[in-house]
Amino acid sequence: MSRDVLIRPLLTEKSNKLVEKQRKYTFIVDKKANKVEVKKAIEEMYAVTVAEVSTLIAPTKVKRRYTKKGIIQGRTVSVKKAIITLAEGDINFYDDDTQS
Numbered sequence: 393m394s395r396d397v398l399i400r401p402l403l404t405e406k407s408n409k410l411v412e413k414q415r416k417y418t419f420i421v422d423k424k425a426n427k428v429e430v431k432k433a434i435e436e437m438y439a440v441t442v443a444e445v446s447t448l449i450a451p452t453k454v455k456r457r458y459t460k461k462g463i464i465q466g467r468t469v470s471v472k473k474a475i476i477t478l479a480e481g482d483i484n485f486y487d488d489d490t491q492s
Contacts, residue, residue, distance in 0.1 A: 396422065397421055397422050397425045397429050397430055397432075397433040398419055398420075398421055398422075398430070398433050398434070398437065398486050399419070399420040399421060399422065400415065400418050400419070400420050401418070401420075402418040402419060402420055402473060404418075410475070412417060414475050414477070415477060415478050416475050416476065416478075417475070417476045417478070418473055418474070418475050418476075419434075419472050419473065419474045419476065420472070420473060421433075421447070421472050421473070422472065423449070423470075423471075423472045425472070425474075426447075427445040427447060427474075430445050430447070430474045431476075432474075434476055437486050439480065440478055440479075440482045441479035441481070441482055442476055442477070442478065442479070443477045443479045443480075444472055444476075444477040445475070445476055445477075446474070446475040446477075447472060447473065447474050447475075448469070448472070448473050448475075449470060449472050449473075450470060450472075450473060451470055452467045452468050452469065452470045453467065453468045454466075454467055455464045455467065457470060
């Protein structure tokens with residue numbers, strides 16, 4: 393594969409609640425990646441079985457800061473997120489890395 397599909401896991405309060413309650417993991421992925429590519433990348437990297445993949449594109453937002461020199465305005469970056477649901481028999485793969 394010429395490009396990297398997975399960029400990084402997304403670790404926020406909301407994504408941690410999804411892990412605890414529903415066994416769903418959130419990743420930032422390449423914007424051009426589709427669900428099949430994301431599923432293959434997760435299964436290869438973590439050696440787990442993926443049951444479901446949901447994707448969403450978070451749009452850009454306008455951000456403003458008020459400073460002494462005036463208003464500074466810019467935009468955040470648009471990112472694509474993938475929410476992965478593991479199959480029933482698989483374990484929590486975030487905890488496996490920290491036990492060693």
